[in-house]
Amino acid sequence: MIQKTPPLGWNSWNTFGCEVSDQLIRETAEALVSSGLKDAGYTYVVIDDCWAQKERDPVTGRLVPDGKKFPEGIRPLADYVHGLGLKLGIYSCAGEFTCAQYPGSYDYEFVDAEAFAEWGVDFLKYDYCFRPRETPGHLLYKRMGAALANCGRDILFSACSWGADDTKNWIKTTGAHMWRSTGDIWDSWESIKKLAMQQTDLQEYNAPGCFNDMDMLVVGMNGSGHVGLTGCTAEEYRLHFSLWALLASPLIIGCDVRSMTEETRAILSNREALAINQDPAARQPFMINSHADRPIWVRQLDGGDYAIGLFNFLDNESRFHFSIADMGLSRVCDRQLEFRDVWSGETRLVKGFYCETLPAHGFRLFRAKLRSL
Ligand code: GAL
Numbered sequence: 001m002i003q004k005t006p007p008l009g010w011n012s013w014n015t016f017g018c019e020v021s022d023q024l025i026r027e028t029a030e031a032l033v034s035s036g037l038k039d040a041g042y043t044y045v046v047i048d049d050c051w052a053q054k055e056r057d058p059v060t061g062r063l064v065p066d067g068k069k070f071p072e073g074i075r076p077l078a079d080y081v082h083g084l085g086l087k088l089g090i091y092s093c094a095g096e097f098t099c100a101q102y103p104g105s106y107d108y109e110f111v112d113a114e115a116f117a118e119w120g121v122d123f124l125k126y127d128y129c130f131r132p133r134e135t136p137g138h139l140l141y142k143r144m145g146a147a148l149a150n151c152g153r154d155i156l157f158s159a160c161s162w163g164a165d166d167t168k169n170w171i172k173t174t175g176a177h178m179w180r181s182t183g184d185i186w187d188s189w190e191s192i193k194k195l196a197m198q199q200t201d202l203q204e205y206n207a208p209g210c211f212n213d214m215d216m217l218v219v220g221m222n223g224s225g226h227v228g229l230t231g232c233t234a235e236e237y238r239l240h241f242s243l244w245a246l247l248a249s250p251l252i253i254g255c256d257v258r259s260m261t262e263e264t265r266a267i268l269s270n271r272e273a274l275a276i277n278q279d280p281a282a283r284q285p286f287m288i289n290s291h292a293d294r295p296i297w298v299r300q301l302d303g304g305d306y307a308i309g310l311f312n313f314l315d316n317e318s319r320f321h322f323s324i325a326d327m328g329l330s331r332v333c334d335r336q337l338e339f340r341d342v343w344s345g346e347t348r349l350v351k352g353f354y355c356e357t358l359p360a361h362g363f364r365l366f367r368a369k370l371r372s373l
Contacts, residue, residue, distance in 0.1 A: 001154040003177040005278045006211045006250040009044025009089065010037075011125070014187070014216050014254025017226035018050035018100055021069045022077055025088075029081045031257040038086060040269040041278060042253060044123045044156070045081055046089030049100040056103055062115045063092070063103060078120030089123030090116060094140035094161070095130035104130060105144060113147035113155070121155060124148065126176075128161035137161055138170035145175030158213065158250075163198075168205040178213040178250050181205075185215040185254075188229040189361065192218070192240045193313045197292045199247055206248055208282040213250050217241065220255035220264030227254070234263055235361065238343060239311060241267050242365040245277035246297055246309040247285050272342035272367060276307040288326040294318050298327050306368040308339070312358040321355040336373055339366040 010028055012020045029045050032038045051074075053064045065073050078088040092112055093104035105112045105126075116124060126144055128137065141159055148155045159176035161167045162183050171179040181202050182195040195214055206212040219241050223231030232240065244251060253268060260268075281302035289296045293314055299307040306327060310320045325331050331352045339354075340347045342365045349371070358364070 001156065001177070002209055003156065003211065004208050005280065005282055006248050007044055007123070007156060007158070007178060008042045008251045008274075008278075009046055009087075009123070010042060010253040010257060011046040011048055011089070011216050013048035014185070014218060014221060014227045015225035015256045020047050020051050022072065025077055026080055027258050029084050029086050032086060033084050035257060035260070035265055036269060037253070037257065037265070038084070040271065041274055042251075042268075044087050044089045044252070046091070046123055046125060046252065048091045048125065049098050049127070050102060051090065052102050054102060056108070061108060061111050063108075063112060074119040074121065078122075082120065087122035088120065089125060089156075089158075090119075090121045091125045091127065093127040093129055094137070094144065095128065096132065097130040099127050099129035101130075106132060106135075106140070109143045109147040110150070113144065113151040116155060117151035117153035121153075123156040123158060125158040125160055128164060137165040137167065138174065141171065141174035141176060149175055160213075168202060171205075172210050176210055178211045180215060181212040182215050184227070185218055186227045186229045187218040187221040187223060187225070187231055189232050189236050191229070192232065192236065193293075196243055196295075196311070197313065200287060200292045200295065203247070203284050203286065206284055211248055211250055214244050214247065216252040216254040217244065217268075218254055219267050220253075220260045225254075225256070233361075234267070237264075237267055239361065239363040241270070242273055242309060242342070242363060243297075243311055245273040246299060246307055246365060248277060248279075248282060248299075251277060270342060272340075273365060276301065276342070276365070276367065279307070288322055294320065296320060296322055300328075301367070304370060306337070306366075308364075308366045308368055310356070310358060310364045312360065312362045315360050317357055317359050317362075319355070319357045321353060323353050324350065335370040337368040338371050339368045341366055
């Protein structure tokens with residue numbers, strides 16, 4: 001399995017924490033379909049931590065789904081999710097316990113991968129808590145990578161070691177298809193800003209096959225749910241979504257899609273932002289200025305277009321300016337650019353320089369086309 005573009009889906013953790021159940025997953029899958037998010041590309045429905053019993057099966061050694069939360073087990077749920085045209089994800093941990101202290105996969109990697117395959121699981125989020133000191137992180141992920149590669153089913157391997165222990169330097173040797181390049185997200189502006197600013201030096205590690213995962217989206221949480229803090233304004237959520245999309249992060253929804261507002265649905269299904277995220281060339285984004293707190297990111301897209309994002313993390317207005325030469329174009333003989341704002345649909349022609357003052361927490365995400373002068 002080769003992951004050519006960032007995975008899109010939903011995960012239970014941000015809103016529901018340990019309150020996962022068969023019913024929640026079914027209803028969420030149904031809501032992804034009825035809201036149009038499935039058609040927009042969101043495919044994976046991921047059960048995070050706390051789905052298993054506290055003890056493995058004493059005979060088979062297998063993880064056992066919690067009988068209260070998942071009375072029929074995982075297989076019928078996977079069948080149901082597949083019947084809706086979606087895929088099912090599950091969670092485990094490279095250590096002896098998961099972060100919420102359920103059994104982890106350490107020393108049971110092959111047993112667990114085999115069970116996940118048999119249950120029809122399509123995605124494994126693999127955490128990093130309670131790891132034994134004698135085994136370095138890269139070997140823990142190699143173990144599960146080998147188990148998944150031999151389990152007889154295509155299972156997307158989502159590594160979640162939060163960038164610890166220099167994950168970036170070894171993660172592509174493990175078979176992981178995405179890797180958490182951040183600590184945990186919280187539903188606040190400060191958290192979004194912090195994670196975003198940590199990405200500045202990590203883009204050289206971001207590539208098809210294994211994408212930098214900036215953590216699940218908090219769009220639409222509005223301060224409620226497991227990681228809910230202060231919440232954000234709609235404009236801040238749009239900035240968050242735009243930046244995650246432009247930096248080719250997996251887009252994993254974290255709000256309750258069964259009850260999301262129309263405003264949230266519209267943010268999550270912005271087709272032009274999603275097209276940038278899913279651009280088939282999947283080239284690395286590059287930053288053309290040197291201010292992590294007001295970055296200007298550019299990405300060359302398939303077919304010759306550019307994606308350009310300006311993000312103001314400051315609490316006051318800020319002036320953004322750049323020359324098209326900073327993007328790798330000559331100002332003398334190259335073409336002009338037609339910038340299209342992916343949120344307002346407005347277009348403007350840019351000849352040599354771009355200049356704009358953005359308000360506190362303001363942003364722009366453009367798709368730019370080259371035009372003859
Ligand atoms: C954290 C992880 C979160 C969530 C949680 C579950 O380590 O970063 O995304 O999975 O564990 O306990």
